[in-house]
Each structure stands twice: as C-alpha cells, then as structure tokens.
Amino acid sequence: MAIDATWYTKLRRSTQTSEDSLRGPAATPEHTWQWLISGRLAASDFVVVTLAVFLTQIAWLGWGTTDLTATPWRQQIAGVPYYVATCGIILVWLTALSVGNTRDVKILGSDSTEYSRVASVSMHVFGIVAMVAYFGRIDLARGFMVMAFPIGTIALLVSRWLWRKWLISQWRQQRMRTNVFIVGTQESVTAIVDRLLVARPSPFNVVAVAAADPHQDLWGDSITVRGRSFPVVSLKTDVSSQMQRLGANTLVLAGGHMMPARRVSEISWSLQPNRQRLVVSSGVMGVGATRLAVRPVAGLPLVQVEPPAITRPQHLAKRSFDVIASGLGIILISPLLATIALIVKLSDGGPVFFKQERVGLGGTVFKMYKFRSMHVDAEQRLIELKKKYPADAGNSTLFKLKDDPRVTRVGKYLRRYSLDELPQLFNVLNGTMSLVGPRPPLMREVKTYDRHVYRKFIVKPGITGLWQVNGRSNLSWEDSVRFDLYYAENWTMMGDLQILFRTFKAVVGSDGAY
Structure with missing residues (x-):
C-alpha cells in the first residue's frame, strides 16, 4: 500500500525534532x-x-x-x-x-x-x-x-x-519575557491583550495575534488595544513555522477560540518540543491559582474552577490575625493617635473623628472611623462640587479630586500618608472591618453598582487592599472593581501578608493619595 509522501514527510520531521530534543537542543x-x-x-x-x-x-x-x-x-x-x-x-x-x-x-x-x-x-x-x-x-x-x-x-x-x-x-526593561502569539476570536484576543497590558510589568510580550478561523480573517493588518498596535497574521501557514518567524515561544489559544478539537491537537503536535509550548485559556477571568485544578478525564484536560469561599478555619485564622495585629497596633501607636487627635482639634476646633456609614460584609451597614481631614461642612458642599468639577480619571462612581477644596491644611498631610485611616484599627478590633479587604463603599455608591459588583461583599472591607497597593485614587472605577473582586474571590492568608508589605511602600511613596 502506498504511503502519502506529504504525510510521511511531516511525520519524519516531527520524529526528527523529537530525537533532536532528546539529544539536547540548543538553548533559546x-x-x-x-x-x-x-x-x-x-x-x-x-x-x-x-x-x-x-x-x-x-x-x-x-x-x-x-x-x-x-x-x-x-x-x-x-x-x-x-x-x-x-x-x-x-x-x-x-x-x-x-x-x-x-x-x-x-x-x-x-x-x-x-x-x-x-x-x-x-x-x-x-x-x-x-x-x-x-x-x-x-x-x-x-x-x-x-x-x-x-x-x-x-x-x-x-x-x-x-x-x-x-x-x-x-x-x-523588556528583558526575560516570554514572547507569545495569541489566537482566538477578536473579542477573546482583545480581552487577553488588554489584561496583559493592565498587569504591567507582565512576563508575557505579545508579538502577534491571529484569527482562529483563517477563512474569516477580517481584522485588518493590526488590532489596537490601549493605544498599542499588534500585527495580525494568518494561520493558513504552518503554526510552528509562523511562531519561529515571529520569535514566539508560546502559543495562546484564547477562550472561545472555536477551533475543532482535531485542529487543536494538530497544532500541539506541530510545535517543537522543549522550544515551543501551547497554552489554552479557559476564558474565565479573575481566578487565582488556588482555585484552579486540571482534571484529566477520558483524555480531556478539564480545568476545574472552585467557587469562591472562605472555609471556617480560614475565617478563624484571618479574624485571629486581625484581632492580634490591630490590638498590638493600637497599643504601639497610641502616642501617635493622641498627637494626631490633638493637632486636628487645635487646627479648627472641629470634631477629631469623622464617622461615616459604609457598607460591609453581606451588605450590612456600619460606622467607619477616620481622623477628620475635611472641613466640618464637607458633606453639604459635595453636591455643589459635583456640579462644578468632573470626577478625575473618568470615575463616574467615586468622586475624587486631586485638589479638593474641602480638605483642611492638616488633612492634606494626613491623607498623603494615610494617617487619617489609623482609627479604622478600632473597626478591625470590633469586627466590622479587616486589615486587608475590598474598599468599604458608601451606600450611595452601592446603589449605582452593577449586579456583579455585589460579589465583593462576601468578605469584610479592609483598611488596605489590592486597590490601595495598585494606585489608590489614581485607579479608574473599572480597575478598582476588578481588584476588589479578585481579592474577594481569591483570598489567601499569604496574599494578605503580601498586601500589607506592599502597603507600607505605597503609603511611604504617597502615590495616588488625595
């Protein structure tokens, strides 16, 4: 029986590549x-x-x-x-x-x-x-x-x-990064590229993108995401050769790529062992490694995503840490608390503390404590300021001004180094807040939330969180929500410790604090 020459040549080339890899390929x-x-x-x-x-x-x-x-x-x-x-x-x-x-x-x-x-x-x-x-x-x-x-x-x-x-x-410095080639639908490819650009600096460098269906390649010569252009190439040629020409080490199949299973297998077979790799995106965003597991069933690599939940032992560990840390913190910085209270009182004779209702765990309302950093009539002047000044950074939900006229002279320094938030340690001690968690919102903000944003209330709000160590008030509303939801759904004790460590740097640098 005759053997198809093209098939035999491809098989021989694949076998030869595998043999070369066993002998030890030249390091890329x-x-x-x-x-x-x-x-x-x-x-x-x-x-x-x-x-x-x-x-x-x-x-x-x-x-x-x-x-x-x-x-x-x-x-x-x-x-x-x-x-x-x-x-x-x-x-x-x-x-x-x-x-x-x-x-x-x-x-x-x-x-x-x-x-x-x-x-x-x-x-x-x-x-x-x-x-x-x-x-x-x-x-x-x-x-x-x-x-x-x-x-x-x-x-x-x-x-x-x-x-x-x-x-x-x-x-x-654009060093030690993995060059990736992303394939999928235009929507899924754009979503992945956008997330990689937001998470800068990223270990992945996108060199090109392609449509999963070569017969429907209607994207043009390039796509633009967050002001950056990425070339669009065709999958009509051999994928491995295409990656080699682009200098890509990793092929990413974006979620929703709609490729037949046979086609995906053929692509994986064509990649050079130990030199090129295939990564398949599940299409699920905002999931941490602790919630992911690969379960091979009947030859199918199924990605299992655990629902976000904090177990009773985890809850006990987090609460114990909060009580011990906040209690020791209050004792150690009590002279600083007394000094700030005296300065705020002497500055204009107004109240030392600012009490405000915020929304916490499960949507319950609690009173959050801060050192007063604004004039006593700040809330009355809010409506007037909203009409006069547009919110910064395109933020239509949170009203933040870099030069808010309601902030007192003392308040500017307190806000710059987040000293106005120190009384929230008492909120942590009484259980209404945690040291680390999502930002505690106002009730008027919650009324404007989309349905999916309510998932942030599965954990207690925190004095600090991912929103603070990634830009604070400089963040857009969408990025603030994304960080809060990621924290709520992927909480770990080690993650809390890491955020607390990064908070010190963010506070000292005073970036995004106003």
Whole structure:
C-alpha cells in the first residue's frame, strides 16, 4: 500500500525534532534566562538556609563542638557532633524546596503562590524533622528548632521578595519575557491583550495575534488595544513555522477560540518540543491559582474552577490575625493617635473623628472611623462640587479630586500618608472591618453598582487592599472593581501578608493619595 509522501514527510520531521530534543537542543534565549533565574534562586536558597541554621545553632549552643545523643531501637548512640544533624536539616530543607517546585518559573513574579509554597514546604520540613527526632529519640534542642525554622522561613521569603523585585525590574526593561502569539476570536484576543497590558510589568510580550478561523480573517493588518498596535497574521501557514518567524515561544489559544478539537491537537503536535509550548485559556477571568485544578478525564484536560469561599478555619485564622495585629497596633501607636487627635482639634476646633456609614460584609451597614481631614461642612458642599468639577480619571462612581477644596491644611498631610485611616484599627478590633479587604463603599455608591459588583461583599472591607497597593485614587472605577473582586474571590492568608508589605511602600511613596 502506498504511503502519502506529504504525510510521511511531516511525520519524519516531527520524529526528527523529537530525537533532536532528546539529544539536547540548543538553548533559546527563554531557556537561558529561565535556567539563570532557577540557578540563582537555588544558590540563594542554599546561602539563606545554611546561614539561618548554622547561625541559630551558634546562637543557641555556642561555638563549641556540642555532641548529641540518640537511642533508636533502644541502642544509645553518643558522641555525634551537632553539625551532623545541622547538615542533615539543611539537606532535607533544600531538597524539599526543589521537590516542592518553589523555583518553578511559571509562578515567579506572579501572585502569592511562590511565597505560599516556600512557607508550606518549610512547615512540612519542620514537621518531618520533629517527627524523626521524636521517634528516633534524637536529643535535638527544642529551642534550636523553634528558632531555626521561623528565622529561615522569613529569610527565604525576604530573599524571594528581593529576587521578585529584580525580575520585575527586568520585565520593565523588556528583558526575560516570554514572547507569545495569541489566537482566538477578536473579542477573546482583545480581552487577553488588554489584561496583559493592565498587569504591567507582565512576563508575557505579545508579538502577534491571529484569527482562529483563517477563512474569516477580517481584522485588518493590526488590532489596537490601549493605544498599542499588534500585527495580525494568518494561520493558513504552518503554526510552528509562523511562531519561529515571529520569535514566539508560546502559543495562546484564547477562550472561545472555536477551533475543532482535531485542529487543536494538530497544532500541539506541530510545535517543537522543549522550544515551543501551547497554552489554552479557559476564558474565565479573575481566578487565582488556588482555585484552579486540571482534571484529566477520558483524555480531556478539564480545568476545574472552585467557587469562591472562605472555609471556617480560614475565617478563624484571618479574624485571629486581625484581632492580634490591630490590638498590638493600637497599643504601639497610641502616642501617635493622641498627637494626631490633638493637632486636628487645635487646627479648627472641629470634631477629631469623622464617622461615616459604609457598607460591609453581606451588605450590612456600619460606622467607619477616620481622623477628620475635611472641613466640618464637607458633606453639604459635595453636591455643589459635583456640579462644578468632573470626577478625575473618568470615575463616574467615586468622586475624587486631586485638589479638593474641602480638605483642611492638616488633612492634606494626613491623607498623603494615610494617617487619617489609623482609627479604622478600632473597626478591625470590633469586627466590622479587616486589615486587608475590598474598599468599604458608601451606600450611595452601592446603589449605582452593577449586579456583579455585589460579589465583593462576601468578605469584610479592609483598611488596605489590592486597590490601595495598585494606585489608590489614581485607579479608574473599572480597575478598582476588578481588584476588589479578585481579592474577594481569591483570598489567601499569604496574599494578605503580601498586601500589607506592599502597603507600607505605597503609603511611604504617597502615590495616588488625595
């Protein structure tokens, strides 16, 4: 039986590519920077863990060659140097960081997944070492273990944060980015490109787009998203060759691409192993990694999206953190609170605090406390100002003026560094607010909400949140909603800690505060 020559040539070319990849293909620029980052993280982890464990041992046990004893299987072993156990802990810790995929380039520089993995791995290592010491009857100093693991974990998180800052700076300089080629309908392609442009700096660099159906390619030579133009190419030619010509490493099939399953499989078969990859977008926006799972069923890679929900243990952990942190905060900054209260009172003789009804968890109304930063007749002058001044940044829901005449001289400084929001710690303590959460809106704002915006009320509003660390008052209404909904639907404890850390920088920089 004769074999179709074209089919045989394609099969041979695919087989040859696979054989070449097994022999080790020449590294592409993307492979180069990925190996560079992974190698630097591995070296950094080694230095951090080694210093944390050894320095803790020295601080706890001194410089001497302390020995430990063990009685496994009722046979006592004595005279073993403590450094043996220390080296064992370091080896187990570093191995766990590698096995736990904490250096996976797909999670670097993105959300809190990287930090969560590092913290989770460190906790598991602590548990493993504790169990081995207990069942093996190894005389490890408890104080040494209790100090080494928290110190090492915090040091690892700080190290990863510094590397993330460096990586993001590289993205800003258009370095170490993945070139992507996006295919789909015009609506789905535009949505993905728009989201990538908003999330700047992004690890993805869009080099071109294409219509999923080559017979309906009516987009023109380019599409424009947020003022940037992207070339439109045709899929009539071989996709792998097209990507190679464009310099793209990743093909993204946008949600709603409407390609037959057979066509998608053919495209995936044509890509060069270890050099080109296929990413299929589910079309669902605003979903964090913690809510996603891939479930292969009957050969179908199904993406499972968990509904947004906070479990009872998670709620307890968040509330406990809020109570402890707000209580300690009030005690520590009580002199500052008293000083600000005195300054506000002496400035114009008006009330020290400004109380305003806001909408919180489940749509309930509560009174939010702030240091008064406006004149006492600010609310009465609001209607007049709305007629005289248009809202900044095209914001038709939130009324924000960069030079609001209602703000007092003292209030400008309080707002610049967010000192006027410090009394909200009492709201956190009484349970009406959280340290981190969506922005607490006014009732008049809620009445203008679209139906989908009400999902933000599944969690308590916060003193700070994604809206504050991503621009504060400079944000448009659409971006403010997007950040609030993303937080409410993808809450994690590690994410809260990350936002609190970023809040300090945002407050010190006073960007978007008015």
